[in-house]
Amino acid sequence: MNAGGWILLLVLAVAGTVGWQLYRYPGGWKYAFGPEHDAARRDLQTARGALRGLERTGQKELAGARAAVRAATASHQRRVHAAEQHLAHLRDPGRGGFREELGGLSLYEYVLGVKSDEWCADLPLNEIAVRFEASPTAGHVYLIDPDGQQHLMSYPVAEAGEEQVRRFVVDVHNAIAEAKAFQRERASLIPKAEADLRRVRTDTTEQTQARLHLDEVTARQSGDTRIPQARQDLDAAHDRWHALTGSRPG
Numbered sequence: 020m021n022a023g024g025w026i027l028l029l030v031l032a033v034a035g036t037v038g039w040q041l042y043r044y045p046g047g048w049k050y051a052f053g054p055e056h057d058a059a060r061r062d063l064q065t066a067r068g069a070l071r072g073l074e075r076t077g078q079k080e081l082a083g084a085r086a087a088v089r090a091a092t093a094s095h096q097r098r099v100h101a102a103e104q105h106l107a108h109l110r111d112p113g114r115g116g117f118r119e120e121l122g123g124l125s126l127y128e129y130v131l132g133v134k135s136d137e138w139c140a141d142l143p144l145n146e147i148a149v150r151f152e153a154s155p156t157a158g159h160v161y162l163i164d165p166d167g168q169q170h171l172m173s174y175p176v177a178e179a180g181e182e183q184v185r186r187f188v189v190d191v192h193n194a195i196a197e198a199k200a201f202q203r204e205r206a207s208l209i210p211k212a213e214a215d216l217r218r219v220r221t222d223t224t225e226q227t228q229a230r231l232h233l234d235e236v237t238a239r240q241s242g243d244t245r246i247p248q249a250r251q252d253l254d255a256a257h258d259r260w261h262a263l264t265g266s267r268p269g
Contacts, residue, residue, distance in 0.1 A: 046264025066256035070249040084233040091229040106212040121187040144198035151188040158184030
């Protein structure tokens with residue numbers, strides 16, 4: 020920015036400051052700036068500051084109490100949602116999280132997804148069995164589905180090495196064991212989760228306390244005479260200024 024631009028900014032800043040001072044202390048230049056009226060300006064400024072400070076403190080306290088109610092409500096909603104999600108997962112776990120895949124086999128927490136030219140299905144892990152065999156040219160995965168039928172998935176060595184296929188079958192074995200344990204536990208976990216959800220839904224202690232605090236703050240502020248008194252004091256300061264200058268501050 021060139022010198023002319025800086026000078027213009029300075030002029031505008033000074034003009035704004037002067038205008039604001041004249042607005043806050045109306046009546047003319049001498050009342051807004053004259054040293055002989057310092058005491059009158061301080062009197063008006065003190066009254067304004069006292070009211071503004073009380074209002075700011077009250078607003079901050081009330082805003083904090085309202086924010087606490089909102090936070091308690093949101094916290095309760097999050098707990099309820101988490102309990103609902105947990106119960107829904109136990110009732111219908113679905114596939115669960117994805118773990119790994121081998122060709123047309125996709126291993127999830129609770130199912131083994133199968134996709135081939137012959138068939139496509141999600142097999143519940145707790146209801147199937149799997150075994151591995153190797154030949155010089157391929158690794159073979161035998162699946163026994165929930166109906167007891169056997170299915171063969173073969174992987175040529177060029178497509179997947181024996182170690183890779185063998186490791187995948189081991190992982191499926193382990194996932195089957197975990198799924199069976201999960202299914203055994205569901206019978207007891209579901210009633211517990213239902214009870215937990217009922218408890219979380221009815222536990223509104225945090226919200227109740229926050230609302231009680233908000234009511235207390237609201238009632239106390241409604242009965243607080245300091246702000247009305249500060250307004251009266253400011254009106255009196257306005258009257259004194261008007262009597263001095265013939266102009267009443269806004």
